[in-house]
Structures are given as C-alpha cells and as structure tokens.
Amino acid sequence: MxxxxxxxxxxxxxxxxxxxxxxxxxxxxxxxxxxxxxxxxxxxxxxxxxxxxxxxxxxxxxxxxxxxxxxxxxxxxxxxxxxxxxxxxxxxxxxxxxxxxxxxxxxxxxxxxxxxxxxxxxxxxxxxxxxxxxxxxxxxxxxxxxxxxxxxxxxxxxxxxxxxxxxxxxxxxxxxxxxxxxxxxxxxxxxxxxxxxxxxxxxxxxxxxxxxxxxxxxxxxxxxxxxxxxxxxxxxxxxxxxxxxxxxxxxxxxxxxxxxxxxxxxxxxxxxxxxxxxVTKKLDSTYGRTPPKHSAGISRITPAESSLAKGPYLRVGQSRVEGTMTNIQAGSQTELQLINPPPERIHVLNVYKVDRGSDQEV
CATH class of the missing domain: 1.20.1070 (Rhopdopsin 7-helix transmembrane proteins)
Structure with a gap:
C-alpha cells in the first residue's frame, strides 16, 4: 500500500x-x-x-x-x-x-x-x-x-x-x-x-x-x-x-x-x-435457598431470650426448630423478624405482627 x-x-x-x-x-x-x-x-x-x-x-x-x-x-x-x-x-x-x-x-x-x-x-x-x-x-x-x-x-x-x-x-x-x-x-x-x-x-x-x-x-x-x-x-x-x-x-x-x-x-x-x-427494610432470609416441599404443617419457633411469654408460630414446614427473634416496637404492635436463621432450611412465607400484650398464637 x-x-x-x-x-x-x-x-x-x-x-x-x-x-x-x-x-x-x-x-x-x-x-x-x-x-x-x-x-x-x-x-x-x-x-x-x-x-x-x-x-x-x-x-x-x-x-x-x-x-x-x-x-x-x-x-x-x-x-x-x-x-x-x-x-x-x-x-x-x-x-x-x-x-x-x-x-x-x-x-x-x-x-x-x-x-x-x-x-x-x-x-x-x-x-x-x-x-x-x-x-x-x-x-x-x-x-x-x-x-x-x-x-x-x-x-x-x-x-x-x-x-x-x-x-x-x-x-x-x-x-x-x-x-x-x-x-x-x-x-x-x-x-x-x-x-x-x-x-x-x-x-x-x-x-x-x-x-x-x-x-x-x-x-x-x-x-x-x-x-x-x-x-x-x-x-x-x-x-x-x-x-x-x-x-x-x-x-x-x-x-x-x-x-x-x-x-x-x-x-x-x-x-x-x-x-x-x-431499601425496603426487610430481610428475606431464605432467598436463594432450595425451596422446601409444600406442607400444611405448622412448626413452632421458640424465641431465645425473647420478652414474649410465648413464641409466635410461623408456617414453615414440619420440623420444629429454634431461632433468635428480635422485637421491633411499631406503635401498639411488635414486628417479629428472624435475624439468625437456624441451620435447617426454613421457608418463611410471611412476617407476622402480634399484639405485644397478647399470648395468642398467630
């Protein structure tokens, strides 16, 4: 060239x-x-x-x-x-x-x-x-x-x-x-x-x-x-x-x-x-984990060192497991959020709000 x-x-x-x-x-x-x-x-x-x-x-x-x-x-x-x-x-x-x-x-x-x-x-x-x-x-x-x-x-x-x-x-x-x-x-x-x-x-x-x-x-x-x-x-x-x-x-x-x-x-x-x-201020502790089989069973999560007299009930499967809960005051209610998920794979479907003075299961 x-x-x-x-x-x-x-x-x-x-x-x-x-x-x-x-x-x-x-x-x-x-x-x-x-x-x-x-x-x-x-x-x-x-x-x-x-x-x-x-x-x-x-x-x-x-x-x-x-x-x-x-x-x-x-x-x-x-x-x-x-x-x-x-x-x-x-x-x-x-x-x-x-x-x-x-x-x-x-x-x-x-x-x-x-x-x-x-x-x-x-x-x-x-x-x-x-x-x-x-x-x-x-x-x-x-x-x-x-x-x-x-x-x-x-x-x-x-x-x-x-x-x-x-x-x-x-x-x-x-x-x-x-x-x-x-x-x-x-x-x-x-x-x-x-x-x-x-x-x-x-x-x-x-x-x-x-x-x-x-x-x-x-x-x-x-x-x-x-x-x-x-x-x-x-x-x-x-x-x-x-x-x-x-x-x-x-x-x-x-x-x-x-x-x-x-x-x-x-x-x-x-x-x-x-x-x-x-951003939305909530923690989905199960995202990305293998989803469990659907079940109609209810498991009880017993809060460690919680101020609640009785632990809340979450629809998570058939296994009984323990987790650490935190109580976040929101007016007359307390929002419960799972902070330390247990070793088992738990599929949390909802976060429940309960009356602070009530012992009724939700």
Missing amino acids: SSAALPLDEDRGPTMLGVFWAMAAVSTIMVSLRIYARHQIRGLGWDDLTILMAQVFFTLGCSLFTYMVMNGGGRHVYYLNTAQLLDAAEWSYISQCPIVLVYATAKASVSLLILRVIGPGSACRRTILIFIMISATIINVLIIPLTFVQCHPSRALWDSSIEGASCWPSYILMHYDYFLMAYNVFCDVVLALLPATFIYKLNMNRGRKVVLTATLSLGLLAAICGGIKIQYQEELALAQQADFTWVSYNIEMWAGAEAFLLIFCSCVPTLSPLWDRF
Whole structure:
C-alpha cells in the first residue's frame, strides 16, 4: 500500500482498555455484593463459586488485553514493527482464552442458580439446565486447544515466516467459531426465558414474581452482544493477513461486553436480600435457598431470650426448630423478624405482627 493511501495512525487501544477495566471494576463490585448477600443469609452455593471463577477469568482477560494493547493492539499494522506485530497477534490469541472460560463458567453459574430456584421438582427443566451447563462448558473450553493445535508449531499461527510449518485449512476453525458463537447465543436465550415458565407458580406476591422474572431474563442482553459479535467474525477472518490489529477491535470489544454482561446479569437476581434489607427494610432470609416441599404443617419457633411469654408460630414446614427473634416496637404492635436463621432450611412465607400484650398464637 502506498504511503498516500495509508490510513491515519490512530490508536483505539486506550479506548479498549478504558472500557474493559471499567467493566472489570463494575463486575467485581457486583460479584462482591453477591457474595456478601449470600453470606448474610448463609446461602453460598456452587453458583456463587462459579461466578467468582468467571470474575477471575474476566480480570485475567483484561490483563492480557492490556499487554496486547501495549504491543500494538488497536493500531494499524502499517505503523507497527515486526516485533510488535508478532506480539500483538500472539497475545490476541492468548487473551481470548480466559474470555471463553468466562462464557463457560458464567453459564454454569446461571444454570446452577435456576436449579436452586426450582428445587428438586420439574425433571424436564432440570435436565435442560444440566445439559446446557455441561454442553456449553465442553464446547467453549474445546476452542482453546483447537486454536493452538491447528498449526504445527503453534507459533506459526501468528508468525507466517516459520519455514516448514503446517496448518489446518482456515475454514475448519472459522466454522467452529460460528457454531460456538451461535450456540452461546442459544444458551443465553434459553437460560433467560426458562425462568418465566415456572416463576408464576412460586409462592410469592405478583410484584416479586415480575421482578424475579425480569432479573433472571437479563441474560438476553448478553445474547444480543453475542449476536452482534457474529457479524464481525467474517470481517476479522478477511483481515487476518491484512490490518488485523485494527479490525479485531470490534469483535474484541463485543466479546468483552458479552462476558461482562454474563457476570453482571447473573448477579442482579441474587442481590434481592440487600435490596430488601437496605431499601425496603426487610430481610428475606431464605432467598436463594432450595425451596422446601409444600406442607400444611405448622412448626413452632421458640424465641431465645425473647420478652414474649410465648413464641409466635410461623408456617414453615414440619420440623420444629429454634431461632433468635428480635422485637421491633411499631406503635401498639411488635414486628417479629428472624435475624439468625437456624441451620435447617426454613421457608418463611410471611412476617407476622402480634399484639405485644397478647399470648395468642398467630
């Protein structure tokens, strides 16, 4: 290309880093709040562990993208020397690995979260969730070894000057990339819409059902990002031997946005206890726990060190358990709130108010 036809020496790397690290900061805050909320209700589970892993992978991916940008990522190849070109190409491939792992672990986290909500029932939905969790993990993880074994030696993937190197036909990985991106979009859509098929059956008020359905459906945003990313895949394939450091900007940005939204959206539904505690001023100590089987039985909760002569009765199942109650004076009534939930999984359906001077069971 003649010097007169060269594009301007622009650098989109700083923009990329600013966006990536801003997303990393927000997702870190969201995951931290999620872990705190679950710890407060003693409800930490495998879905929290997997989303924590996803956050670690995302932060690692941001770090690798930073190194790529420092070596010319986001600039036109015409203004990079040979060493910068090789480093930018190499780290472009390497930095994709943790982002792909975010897709796998975040989908596993969402699947595990929904499994906790539906409990032991609905075998069909459980089968769908387990299938998505396993298949998405395998398909996403598989792209990593396939990427680096397509050329022998692997360095020939970004260094075409190596003599005697052999590589697979480019269409093999390109077709797998399209399949991978389409399958991720499909999984995101299923995970976003599946909760709407059973939440309306849960024993909670209508407003709570609407909010829970909406928050669990936020994964559609990640699906949209995945769909947009597909259109840039062909553009990137055509630029592999041309201005790849510049053209890869679009797909890398959308890939990062998809990973971020998977983490962010999966955390939103789990923050309900914090919202209830600090905004609506009530604590739902059972949110996120596996719901118990419905029962007409009544269990007695005996308050420890309570000023009430007799403990209140809550419809919680068939087991007799003890918990610590606090008495909050509200005019002529006392609102009872379970502060320290017992080890057993208790499903509190309502918070009752009783007259302070009455010993009558409610």
